[in-house]
Amino acid sequence: MQKPGPANPSTQTSCRANGTVELLKGNILTITDRQHTSHTITLTSGTNGTKITRVAPATPSALKAGLNITVIGPATKGVITASRITIGSLPIIPSF
Numbered sequence: 001m002q003k004p005g006p007a008n009p010s011t012q013t014s015c016r017a018n019g020t021v022e023l024l025k026g027n028i029l030t031i032t033d034r035q036h037t038s039h040t041i042t043l044t045s046g047t048n049g050t051k052i053t054r055v056a057p058a059t060p061s062a063l064k065a066g067l068n069i070t071v072i073g074p075a076t077k078g079v080i081t082a083s084r085i086t087i088g089s090l091p092i093i094p095s096f
Contacts, residue, residue: 013074014072014073014074015071015072015074015075015080016070016071016072017031017033017041018033018068018071019032019069019071020032020065020067020068020069021064021067021069022038023065024060024063024064024065027042027044027060028042029041029071029082029085031069031071039071039080040079040080041071041079041080042079042080042082043060043085044082044083050073050083051083051084052087053084053085053086058087063087067087068087068088069085069086069087069088070085070086070088071085072084072085
C-alpha cells in the first residue's frame with residue numbers, strides 16, 4: 001500500500017538540501033549549497049515539527065551561520081519545509 005502523497009502533488013516535492021547556514025530569522029532558515037545556490041527552509045514546531053539533531057537532539061538555537069547542515073522535507077515553490085535537519089554534512093556516496 002502506498003502512503004498518501006501531498007495534498008497538491010503538483011506544487012510539493014520531497015527535497016534534500018546540504019549547505020552552510022547563512023541566516024536564521026524566526027522560523028525561516030537560509031542556507032547556501034556548494035554551487036552557491038541559496039535555499040529557504042521553513043522550520044515547524046510542535047509534536048510533528050522539524051527535528052534538529054547533532055549527536056543528540058537540538059533546537060533551532062543550535063543553528064548558527066557557517067554550520068554545515070543537511071535538510072530533508074517537502075518543497076513547495078522552492079521553499080523547503082524542514083522535517084529533519086542534521087548538523088554536520090552527511091557523507092557523499094559516489095554513484096557507480
